[in-house]
Amino acid sequence: MQIVDFLLAYGPWAWIIAGLILLALELVIPGGFLLWLGIAGIVTGLAAMIQPLSLPMQWGLFGILSLIAIFAWLRFFRARPQVTDRPYLNRRAERLVGREAVLDDPVAGGYGRLVLEDTVWRVAGPDLPAGTRVKIVGADGTVLLIEAA
Template sequence: MQIVDFVATNGHWSWLVAGLILLALELVVPGGFLLWMGISGIAVGLITMVQPMPWALQWLIFGVLSLLTITGWVQWNRRRPARSDRPYLNRRAEHFIGHETVLEQAIEQGFGRVVLGDTVWRVSGPDLPAGQAVRIVGSEGAVLKVEPVF
């Protein structure tokens, strides 16, 4: 009963300690949501230091702050563009769009082959003879779409 009495008389310290525990758990359990719950717990602790209030209202403020901060973080994170020093990683075909090359194998019945770097790529486009200069205009999976260059 002494613990319950202590928490009842010093509720703001309980919120501050709970917030710090949640922040420490964020270091162990990744995901981001414990960070915002910890910050919300600390905020409730600081608010109750200044203005004492009943436990039900404290829990309501904690819940609302947690939901708002987590939702705000998720939405901000989704809108933020992913930056990469290798934007074409796992999208090699898109890297070649705009390049010009020569057909290694004639395009017959819609498909042929070109050599780009150290790789032989399958291409699709209008029927063209081997040796024809082509420009890569798109990709569909691992098949490059080409058009003739005159």
């Protein structure tokens, strides 16, 4: 009931204050959604200043604006491809696709080991003896997929 009393006492300014508080909370608790709720609160307050609205209409406008803002953010801004100068950052196995190396251990039963750079990798492919030159053709998680070069 305190929220309703606050909204009735301060009218449209309560929405603007609540929106600013939500924007400030977005700085402390990042996640993206409080930003859009804060903007919806400010727009609701401005709309209530321009055209007097009943309290249920204000809540409805806030809810609709919040949903529209969040769905628009998810649809348009999050769906954009991320442009980066390091496309394989945190994807080390994919970075190695196309490279050639020499097997340290034989591949038996479809699996073996390969030392590449500073890491011992698990490899999957056809059975091959140790010392065979192989080409990395793909990655399945942390397992490199190989074939004879």
